[in-house]
Structure formats: structure tokens, C-alpha cells
Amino acid sequence: MNLTALEQLLAAHRAGELETPEAVNRIQNLHFEDIGYARVDHSRASRQGFPEVVFGAGKTREQVVGIVERLLQHAPNVLVTHTDEGTFGEVRNISTEAEWHAAARLIRIQRDTTELGLGEIVVVTAGTSDIPVAEEAALTAEAMGNRVKRVWDVGVAGIHRVLAERSLLQSARVAIVVAGMEGALPSVVGGLVSVPVIAVPTSIGYGASFGGIAALLGMLNSCASNVTVVNIDNGFGAGFVASLINRRREEQSADGSSSRQRQTAGAASRSDRQEQ
Known part of the structure; x- marks a missing residue:
């Protein structure tokens, strides 16, 4: 109401x-x-x-x-x-x-451009042909008050392209990864970041892609634990859920640090011990 x-x-x-x-x-x-x-x-x-x-x-x-x-x-x-x-x-x-x-x-x-997101949402495509679905996700997230960065055409056929955007991906609070064909890119991005990755299969591909079913099944079977999947070509759903995630504040401990800060500090501490 x-x-x-x-x-x-x-x-x-x-x-x-x-x-x-x-x-x-x-x-x-x-x-x-x-x-x-x-x-x-x-x-x-x-x-x-x-x-x-x-x-x-x-x-x-x-x-x-x-x-x-x-x-x-x-x-x-x-x-x-x-x-x-x-x-x-x-x-x-x-x-x-x-x-x-x-x-x-x-x-x-x-008519209301109030910023409601706590961080940035990054929207990534495997190919240029995936941009229409990705734009639906990006525009939805923007309409819901989020800052959005777009990264186009960084599919696994040229893995160096997505690795070149690693810093940007790691700075996001949520990543939306849009891919057709075999749908491999979300797993790659999931292995690079510590934030939720929303995978969007698209209907782009040749005959055996079955209109996006191959990409959908590949994403559902991702070995990256932070990957979740929406329906084929559902950019809107991805943008909506990413927006809700981006509005949630991280749990604060008694010393005022966030769970993500404590996780990063713990990883750095383990790395130091391994080097000694």
C-alpha cells in the first residue's frame, strides 16, 4: 500500500x-x-x-x-x-x-531516482548477442535505485578478456552474468569473486543449445558455490533479485566490522601464515 x-x-x-x-x-x-x-x-x-x-x-x-x-x-x-x-x-x-x-x-x-543500493551491481555478458537480455537486467536494477556497471563480450573463448575485468568484478556487491551457448562464463566469474553471482542463460546458440536449455543446465550444474540461476532470457528477474540483495546490509559484529571484512582479514591472515 x-x-x-x-x-x-x-x-x-x-x-x-x-x-x-x-x-x-x-x-x-x-x-x-x-x-x-x-x-x-x-x-x-x-x-x-x-x-x-x-x-x-x-x-x-x-x-x-x-x-x-x-x-x-x-x-x-x-x-x-x-x-x-x-x-x-x-x-x-x-x-x-x-x-x-x-x-x-x-x-x-x-520519476524517482533515489539511490537505494549499498554498492554496485556489475552486469556481464559472454557475447555481444547476449546484450539485449543483459540490458533488461541492467535497466531493471537501475530503475530500482542501483548503480550499475556493464561489461560486454568477455566470454570464455577469450578468457583473458574477463580476467582483465577482475578488479571491477571483485568490487561489486552482486554480479549478473548473462551467457548463451554452453553457459560457462558464470562459473568462471563465480570462481573470481566472493559475492552472489546470478546466472542468466540466453537462447543464443546453435541447434544443440536447444534455445538456451544447454546453457541453463550448464549453469545449474556449476561447481562455483556462489552461482544461482534464473530462467532463460529472464534479465528482468536477475535485475530484480540483484537489487534486493544489494539493499541488504551486511551483518555487523560487536567491533563494527562486517562479515565480508572479517572474511577478507581472515584470508589475509591465513596467507601470511602460509608464507612464513
Whole structure:
């Protein structure tokens, strides 16, 4: 529920500006709003940290516009994924702040740019062909208030390319690694960093890749313990989960040090003992 909207509604009712039946109706709509072809979930942000996102595929342009229009009445930021430029034109008619991102096939309306992430999210692709899915992840994470770095085309066919970005990868709080073909890159990145790695298999590849199933199975069988996997081509899901991880504060010990700092210090101490 949008608490600001609820406070304004109750104030209007108390001041006599709003009749009780209308106030009750509006309070019900603060949770969700039934518009016939969709039940728009207005309380999603309070439960999950971000407003409902519109999956554009399979919806008419009129339906997308109708849902976006309702969401904008309760939320500052709106995303529409898997859509087209024609739909963007219609959305632009109701919001001049709408942006079209062609590579990701995504519409973004971002009126609140407050930074909520505690660190950076790094989004990595194995190949240039994986960029559309990676951009969906990056744009989602940015919309949720994160700083995002992009690293494109560092697949395992030229392993030196990803090793050249090792410092950047190790500075991230979360890494999103997007790959098609055999899906090997997330395991490589997982072996280089001490943070969660969200692997995204893509449908890029030749016949035996089976539209991303080969990459998906490879990632699910990763020997890197910090790798987790989302569905094929699900850049949005990766960006969303990475954002939630990046908002979580590290556990603090009594001396004020974080678990990651203690882990790093312990590793350095073990290294010193081994060298003696």
C-alpha cells in the first residue's frame, strides 16, 4: 500500500472533502484495482520493494497503456518489459517521461531516482548477442535505485578478456552474468569473486543449445558455490533479485566490522601464515 496516498486520503475524509463510501472504495483500490482485463497490484511496492512490472508480450497496446496509467497514479516508477516501439508511442502519450530502450525492448518511466543500493551491481555478458537480455537486467536494477556497471563480450573463448575485468568484478556487491551457448562464463566469474553471482542463460546458440536449455543446465550444474540461476532470457528477474540483495546490509559484529571484512582479514591472515 502507498502510505502517502493513504495518509492523504484519510486527511481528505477527516476534512469532509471525501464521502465515506468513496473513501472506502479508494482504500480498496490502494491494494489492487480491478479494471476488467487486469487487477493492478498497487501494494506490490510495500511487499516486494518495487511496483508491479508490466509484461508486455501478449497484451494489446490499449491494455498496456491502461495498466501503466493506473500504476502511475500510485507509483513514481514503472517498467514495461517485452514490448515494442509502437506501444511505447502510446505510453508516451500519457507520460512524456517514458523512455524507450530498443535493445532490451523495455519502456521505463523513472520519476524517482533515489539511490537505494549499498554498492554496485556489475552486469556481464559472454557475447555481444547476449546484450539485449543483459540490458533488461541492467535497466531493471537501475530503475530500482542501483548503480550499475556493464561489461560486454568477455566470454570464455577469450578468457583473458574477463580476467582483465577482475578488479571491477571483485568490487561489486552482486554480479549478473548473462551467457548463451554452453553457459560457462558464470562459473568462471563465480570462481573470481566472493559475492552472489546470478546466472542468466540466453537462447543464443546453435541447434544443440536447444534455445538456451544447454546453457541453463550448464549453469545449474556449476561447481562455483556462489552461482544461482534464473530462467532463460529472464534479465528482468536477475535485475530484480540483484537489487534486493544489494539493499541488504551486511551483518555487523560487536567491533563494527562486517562479515565480508572479517572474511577478507581472515584470508589475509591465513596467507601470511602460509608464507612464513
